[in-house]
Amino acid sequence: MDRVTDMPDTPARPAGPAQVNHYDSFAEAYAADNENNLLNAYYERPAMLALVAEVTGRRILDAGCGSGLLSAALRDRGADVTGIDASTGMLALARRRLGNDADLRVVDLSDPLPFADDAFDDVVASLVLHYLEDWGPTLAEMRRVLRPGGRLIASVQHPFVDYAIQDPRPDYFETTSYSGEFTFSGQSVPMRFWRRPLHAMTDAFTAAGFRLSVISEPQPDPAARELFPDDFHALSTQIAFLFFVLEAPLSPTDSNDQPTATARFG
């Protein structure tokens, strides 16, 4: 994914201003980029899989599953995966990858989730929460569909990156949106993200009833060193995404225990 910090003066397509975050219109381009690039294939996905760890027999909800790359990896490791996404275009690619038997549904994460309480052992949310202004209702729903003792494993744009790349810089302590033009497999598209301070993320998790278990700033997969020598060096020395493991307490009183956050770097 190549990033240009400011919106261009001319729209990406002559047909008129494109809709922001319109994954349906660039699903193929995004999926092709995501499949083998350094950022997703050798950094984000391996980091998520390492945090999720042993998944055999676990019921996992992949929230914002996109074209199903993480779902496929989890399924290959023995998980029973359900994928949801707001984009029918992305879900069509996930369907192609995962087959007709896969449980894939169009769901907007701003809406209530169409699942029973305690339906899942884990929820994974890769690079999707930063599309939402208000995390409260979404996290409450994720907490509801997780069984006690279940986990939410999430990756987001690192809040310090989102703050530092803007010129002029926003008020760090406010939740603000920013836009930019991104290129996926040669297709330029307008995107908009919601940035918030780090404490607003951890506050939102705990307000939804989660206990913070891990904060991770991982390194890229060493296997990518030879494939992307220059970018590998850059990614190993700069922050990009931030990863969380949150636990749904086993009992209501459990959530009032002493916080047990473990900062895990690397």
Ligand SMILES: C[S@@+](CC[C@H](N)C(=O)[O-])C[C@H]1O[C@@H](n2cnc3c(N)ncnc32)[C@H](O)[C@@H]1O
């Ligand atoms: C950056 S892509 C990540 C896809 C996938 N998780 C991965 O890592 O390969 C973000 C995905 O979130 C989806 N998405 C964005 N906003 C959403 C929302 N409000 N509800 C559900 N899905 C959403 C997009 O359609 C897209 O598939």
